Amino acid sequence: MTDHDNDDVPRTFRQADVEQTLLGEEAKYSRDQVAERAGVDLERAQQLWVAMGFPTDPDPDVVMYTDADVDALKLITTMVDTNVVEKSMEVAVARTLGQSMSRLAEWQVGVVNSYIATRIADAEAASESDRDAIRAEARVIAAETVPSIEQLQNYVWRRHLAAASGRALAVDASGDTRNVVAVGFADMVGYTSLTRRLDVDALTSLLEEFESVATGIIARGHGSVVKNVGDEVMFQAATAADAARIALHLHEAFDDRDDVPALRVGIAVGPALARFGDLYGSVVNIAARLTSNAHPGTVLVDSETADALAGQDEFYLKSLRPLRVRGFSKLRTYALRWNKQREASPPS
Structure with a gap:
């Protein structure tokens, strides 16, 4: 030939x-x-x-x-x-x-x-x-x-x-870093069924738009992207307040848009093992569980996050019924949104 x-x-x-x-x-x-x-x-x-x-x-x-x-x-x-x-x-x-x-x-x-x-x-x-x-x-x-x-x-x-x-707060000889961080997941609701209706070009445009907007909001909110996995972005922030603002601004960015499905976000705070660019530990599992149980357009946080946000006027927290999820007994959860008394401003 x-x-x-x-x-x-x-x-x-x-x-x-x-x-x-x-x-x-x-x-x-x-x-x-x-x-x-x-x-x-x-x-x-x-x-x-x-x-x-x-x-x-x-x-x-x-x-x-x-x-x-x-x-x-x-x-x-x-x-x-x-x-x-x-x-x-x-x-x-x-x-x-x-x-x-x-x-x-x-x-x-x-x-x-x-x-x-x-x-x-x-x-x-x-x-x-x-x-x-x-x-x-x-x-x-x-x-x-x-x-x-x-x-x-x-x-x-x-x-x-x-x-x-x-x-980095502490680095040992193995390259592993352990510190308390806020971990969040945000994913697009109904993504799996959506992929059956979209052609390759449309799916590419959807993912590019989601990743581009999400990455910008996370960076401006003093967080960092841990990884993107299709319809989901995993991020971290040094404080619960930064993670909370990122989550709420993510919802604002995609509200009322026909080209991107609604988001659901989960946030947990706790010690995490940072190993070769990824995070590990129960805090990651809790954040993932919260995300999968959140309703479209909402943010769920764990009790550690709620405690860290207590007293901050810009946030409103509503205690929900404990979740029964595999590996965690009666996981206490809270719905997070902006305090209506405060006009939320975008991250600078």
Whole structure:
């Protein structure tokens, strides 16, 4: 099959061309050679490679590694050898980094490929030589885009690193952080049934609008997004008051909108384990349970949140019947809304 036999498929490079262009060099080492050059035993090198999400070849003589792979192995093992990362956490660090970068790479490729696909679609009526020229142009643009994305990615990462460092209260040698935080979930009601009625473009627009608006409100409200999972956003804030304002402003942002379903939000306050960008602990489970039990357009909070908000005139709390949920006996809950005596102002 020739390249021309696949004119209907927007291909930019053969796989080998893509790898060489993005990695900046040809593969020249086998797995034994890369481990030897990095000064790492083969089993450890393969374990780290797989943890980062990269495939391995059963043939030990296959040449698939570069000098950059040697350097990467040296970097992570040096962090362990100098006690920056505990040996027991080495694979977890590699796995978390690999998962995060994999998702980012999938999005970035999608952005570039969308441009390439559009350019090729625009040239359907063009001659074969014109289509070849467009493919060549697309290859150049894709290659030139990578350094820009890399530079922007590094800037955003450093900004988030600075913000996360400022929020950290206590960091132990394993990289785990334990402190009391307010954890919240906000999800779109009826999302599952909605996905059956929407096409891909409409669903993409819905999720983009939800994530964009929610992220802006959370950031302006002095919180941070922990993760987005489809129709749901998980966020954290240093105080119950910040989390409460975020929750209520989220509802205000999506009230009376036909293009986005109603939201329901749950907030809990308590100690949480921060591990590799995620939060764990009963406070997370309580917030999730509150969210799933909240009615559309409402905010449910636990007793710890209610206690922290007591006496603050901007909020009104109504005690509700305890919830019977799995894992928690008679979970005390409160409905949260703005105090009608106060005109709520948007987060600055």
